[in-house]
Amino acid sequence: LVRPETHVALFPSAGMGHLIPFLRLAALLVRHCRVTLITTHPTVSLAESNLISRFFSAFPQVSQVSFDLLPLDPSTVNSTDPFWIQFEAIRRSAVHLLSPLLSSLSSPPLSVLVYYVFLISSVIPVVESLRLPNYILFVSTARMFSFFAYLPTISTASSAGFVSAFGDALEIPGISPVPRSSIPPLLLVPDSLFAHMFFTDSAMLNKVDGVLINTFKELEPEALNALNNRKQSEQGFPPVFAVGPFERLEFEEVDQCHAVSKWLDKQPEESVVYVSFGSRTAQSRDQLRELGEGLVKCGYRFLWVVKDKIVDKDEEEGVEMVVGEELMEKMKEKGLVVKHWVDQEKILSHKAVGGFVSHSGANSVMEAVIYGVRILAWPNNGDQRINADVVEESGAGIWVRSWGWGGDGDHYEVVKRDEIAEKVRELMESQSLKVKIGRVQEEAKKAAQVGGVRDRAFMELIEMWKM
Numbered sequence: 001l002v003r004p005e006t007h008v009a010l011f012p013s014a015g016m017g018h019l020i021p022f023l024r025l026a027a028l029l030v031r032h033c034r035v036t037l038i039t040t041h042p043t044v045s046l047a048e049s050n051l052i053s054r055f056f057s058a059f060p061q062v063s064q065v066s067f068d069l070l071p072l073d074p075s076t077v078n079s080t081d082p083f084w085i086q087f088e089a090i091r092r093s094a095v096h097l098l099s100p101l102l103s104s105l106s107s108p109p110l111s112v113l114v115y116y117v118f119l120i121s122s123v124i125p126v127v128e129s130l131r132l133p134n135y136i137l138f139v140s141t142a143r144m145f146s147f148f149a150y151l152p153t154i155s156t157a158s159s160a161g162f163v164s165a166f167g168d169a170l171e172i173p174g175i176s177p178v179p180r181s182s183i184p185p186l187l188l189v190p191d192s193l194f195a196h197m198f199f200t201d202s203a204m205l206n207k208v209d210g211v212l213i214n215t216f217k218e219l220e221p222e223a224l225n226a227l228n229n230r231k232q233s234e235q236g237f238p239p240v241f242a243v244g245p246f247e248r249l250e251f252e253e254v255d256q257c258h259a260v261s262k263w264l265d266k267q268p269e270e271s272v273v274y275v276s277f278g279s280r281t282a283q284s285r286d287q288l289r290e291l292g293e294g295l296v297k298c299g300y301r302f303l304w305v306v307k308d309k310i311v312d313k314d315e316e317e318g319v320e321m322v323v324g325e326e327l328m329e330k331m332k333e334k335g336l337v338v339k340h341w342v343d344q345e346k347i348l349s350h351k352a353v354g355g356f357v358s359h360s361g362a363n364s365v366m367e368a369v370i371y372g373v374r375i376l377a378w379p380n381n382g383d384q385r386i387n388a389d390v391v392e393e394s395g396a397g398i399w400v401r402s403w404g405w406g407g408d409g410d411h412y413e414v415v416k417r418d419e420i421a422e423k424v425r426e427l428m429e430s431q432s433l434k435v436k437i438g439r440v441q442e443e444a445k446k447a448a449q450v451g452g453v454r455d456r457a458f459m460e461l462i463e464m465w466k467m
């Protein structure tokens, strides 16, 4: 069996969508080896600091080392999104602080660092000087990773070069084309912070020893095969390990969800559509109201998590203020509308829930698959249109390509209530969708069973890391 001295340090970045998979990875790894989690302070959201505390209470055997961020002048960063500013603060701080921090983790000596993708350029010089193997936990889909990893082959490492090289769609060998309309919007904004990170870090991929992705073969066969082929044919391309599905852990449970659970308990089986757009994207008031009207119109019961601010600490107005009292009154009969953090997996695993209107964040897609809840994907931002292809191609759900990005900002269009109602009805009524998600769920269960492909992937990694 594995020697206890294998020691893995995990270095996540900001935001719940990134923190959660790192914590779930920590929980899977701690069964086999020593784990240290590097946490950064301060966090952007309350949800992050709360979850970190609960994690260490639940896993006292995981060591914590704290990484205090150096101050960053926001005017030196081309972004107003607090999460992107935080990513940059972590990147810059890591250049100075990571080396002494990793060197201090000496008992037992560190075997490997697993970190967030947009830290590659900060981490590589450090791990090279310490001769430490380095792996990424890519917190999106394998399809998105194929896109990320393909960029250096077509661009001149800048948005301008990329835009002119792109055309209508990007043909990546082995996967279906990525249309221009699916490119993360910020990648097309010259000199955006996001574009800077994307191009700088993808260009250094060949210095990464391996990539872990929370996915499994049957969910993304084409992308995983294509990545494997690329590894075989291209020197320096890192191996990709499908280590999913990651599952929710007990410590993630939140008290606030009791009222939600009580309400769900009263609803008939598979009668409720759950609506949530993730932890980082706020929607415009106009879109929120059309969505609310659409939910009323669809005729199904619904549980809707409203979000109109990017960061939870800024959410000051109650849900009535945000969606309007008149609409709240209409929604009362069939809906429960909340504006706080909920226990999403508890909701998805509830027998009353039959469908999920989701922004198709990678974690949400995987969670819906695990519980066999079919998805109506409505991408808001970033990687989400690329993930929506995974939803459709795998049979986990549907999406409407003609709908614009669903968030708030210049490039977003409001989708009207009638269209929303019609698609939600299709989601809830289609028998073929039900059958297809059932098949994907079965595959997810097989991948996660004891001795299944997920366990084998971890054993392979740990064997390598102990050398």
Ligand code: BUP
Residues within 6 Å of the ligand: 015, 016, 017, 018, 020, 139, 276, 277, 278, 279, 280, 281, 305, 340, 341, 342, 343, 344, 345, 360, 361, 362, 363, 364, 365, 367, 382
């Ligand atoms: Br909101 C919300 N409760 O109320 P994604 C989210 N979640 O448990 P995102 C809750 O946050 P990225 C809530 O289950 C999932 O694990 C949810 O991750 C959980 O989207 C996670 O789905 C959200 O990947 O992150 O937040 O947009 O930017 O990484 O896609």
